[in-house]
Amino acid sequence: MSEPLDQPARVIAIGASAGAVDALAAILPALPAQFPYPILVVVHIREDRDSMLVELFRRQCALDIREAEDKLPLEDGVVYFAPPDYHLLVEADGWLALSVDEPVNFSRPSIDVLFESAAQAFGDRLVGVVLTGANQDGAHGLRSIIDAGGRAIVQDPSSAYAATMPQAAIAACPEAQPMSLEQIATYLRDLGSSK
Amino acid sequence: MVPDKTELLELQLLLEAIFRRYHYDFRGYSLASLQRRLTLAKDRFDCRTFSQLQDRVLHDPSVLPILLSYLTVQVSDLFRDPSYFRAIREEVVPHLRTYPSLKVWVAGCSDGEEIYSLAILFREEGLESRTLFYGTDINPDALRRAETGRYAMDRIAQFTKNHQLSGGKSSLSDYYSAAYGAAVFDRSLRRRIVFSDHSLVSDSVFAEVQLISCRNVLIYFNKDLQDRAIGLFRDSLSRQGFLGLGSKENLRFSQHADSFKEFVPGERIYQLRGEL
Numbered sequence: 103m104s105e106p107l108d109q110p111a112r113v114i115a116i117g118a119s120a121g122a123v124d125a126l127a128a129i130l131p132a133l134p135a136q137f138p139y140p141i142l143v144v145v146h147i148r149e150d151r152d153s154m155l156v157e158l159f160r161r162q163c164a165l166d167i168r169e170a171e172d173k174l175p176l177e178d179g180v181v182y183f184a185p186p187d188y189h190l191l192v193e194a195d196g197w198l199a200l201s202v203d204e205p206v207n208f209s210r211p212s213i214d215v216l217f218e219s220a221a222q223a224f225g226d227r228l229v230g231v232v233l234t235g236a237n238q239d240g241a242h243g244l245r246s247i248i249d250a251g252g253r254a255i256v257q258d259p260s261s262a263y264a265a266t267m268p269q270a271a272i273a274a275c276p277e278a279q280p281m282s283l284e285q286i287a288t289y290l291r292d293l294g295s296s297k
Numbered sequence: 298m299v300p301d302k303t304e305l306l307e308l309q310l311l312l313e314a315i316f317r318r319y320h321y322d323f324r325g326y327s328l329a330s331l332q333r334r335l336t337l338a339k340d341r342f343d344c345r346t347f348s349q350l351q352d353r354v355l356h357d358p359s360v361l362p363i364l365l366s367y368l369t370v371q372v373s374d375l376f377r378d379p380s381y382f383r384a385i386r387e388e389v390v391p392h393l394r395t396y397p398s399l400k401v402w403v404a405g406c407s408d409g410e411e412i413y414s415l416a417i418l419f420r421e422e423g424l425e426s427r428t429l430f431y432g433t434d435i436n437p438d439a440l441r442r443a444e445t446g447r448y449a450m451d452r453i454a455q456f457t458k459n460h461q462l463s464g465g466k467s468s469l470s471d472y473y474s475a476a477y478g479a480a481v482f483d484r485s486l487r488r489r490i491v492f493s494d495h496s497l498v499s500d501s502v503f504a505e506v507q508l509i510s511c512r513n514v515l516i517y518f519n520k521d522l523q524d525r526a527i528g529l530f531r532d533s534l535s536r537q538g539f540l541g542l543g544s545k546e547n548l549r550f551s552q553h554a555d556s557f558k559e560f561v562p563g564e565r566i567y568q569l570r571g572e573l
Binding site: 171172173185188189191192193194199200201202203204215218219222223 | 302304305327328329330332333334371372373513516517519520523543545546550
């Protein structure tokens with residue numbers, strides 16, 4: 103590990119798949135520009151396409167929306183999207199890293215890859231959120247987050263566009279809190295204002 | 298609660314052990330990716346901890362090649378990121394044509410996908426006969442596979458699509474023959490290719506080259522190691538030589554950034570500045 107760094111007091115990590123755009127649109131625009139924590143987002147996207155998500159959410163959000171870059175420290179109030187066709191990871195010193203390792207759960211980026219590495223780096227300062235999706239990515243990673251002392255939130259499967267992913271997350275993590283998208287937005291906003 | 302760093306310590310000790318015993322130096326690699334890969338290796342060897350894996354690899358040299366395959370293998374495609382190869386073809390090749398002889402270095406060539414792509418592209422552009430290609434890697438098994446030029450047949454559809462999108466002027470099927478479920482690339486493509494063991498961590502300049510392609514290798518290095526590798530590229534390139542990186546890699550934060558200028562910014566193709 104290189105030089106000691108100011109680590110963020112909390113980090114939010116969000117994973118979403120089928121139905122991700124609408125789900126994120128109910129959460130990210132609800133957060134203020136001065137949201138005091140970094141937010142990491144993995145969305146499953148077709149690999150042969152440039153990410154439109156950054157552009158899309160930049161227009162909707164007060165937050166600073168960026169594509170994650172390799173070997174950069176996290177900044178509070180910034181949302182980092184994993185680039186298409188790359189895994190997004192967090193180093194133990196809290197910096198971002200990218201990889202082209204094989205897909206995990208048929209996905210690159212994979213939610214598990216982000217969650218597991220972020221759990222190692224941030225421990226109980228991490229909040230993991232699993233949203234709508236038609237696969238099981240994120241369930242293992244959310245387990246790692248809880249095991250490392252972090253908090254776990256899952257979109258209530260009955261309210262999700264695709265219930266498989268939140269269901270898998272709840273099965274792996276019975277202690278995770280199921281919430282509607284509105285509740286998740288409120289929860290994160292309150293977390294930010296209670297700093 | 299502070300995250301448990303014991304596993305991280307064990308991981309670092311394992312890398313130290315591999316280096317001191319076998320002289321493969323992964324100590325400057327990005328640990329998050331290594332941890333994932335070595336966790337897979339740990340499970341494969343039924344080890345509970347990285348310390349147990351360390352014990353295995355120290356006392357059983359036959360474990361090392363398998364560990365190396367976990368530590369190094371990058372799966373790529375022929376003409377991966379077709380727009381990169383299109384930029385090489387349309388922007389870089391016109392400059393390369395002015396040289397009577399050329400050397401091209403694919404650093405971290407893995408199973409050879411990138412170097413065969415460039416060999417095919419150079420043949421299409423009429424440059425192959427004046428070019429020597431170097432493909433280097435630290436993994437001897439990968440180099441052996443690269444030398445065979447053999448890829449699973451089910452990957453060929455993607456390769457073919459990529460080749461067409463890259464502006465390919467011929468049919469990819471001209472370059473391989475199918476045998477037992479595999480596509481074997483034509484031996485004639487390998488006439489101008491030298492595969493060799495070379496480490497960006499510990500080895501030095503071995504040739505003066507006009508083009509280096511090193512994509513999605515630097516993201517596995519920490520910043521110090523990235524700087525070492527980029528310094529090595531700078532010292533290996535002839536004046537106004539070209540360096541191609543992966544689509545999410547850049548020189549912005551490198552100590553050698555000033556030695557290069559962006560040549561095709563969107564494709565992360567850099568040119569060494571010409572001044573001495």
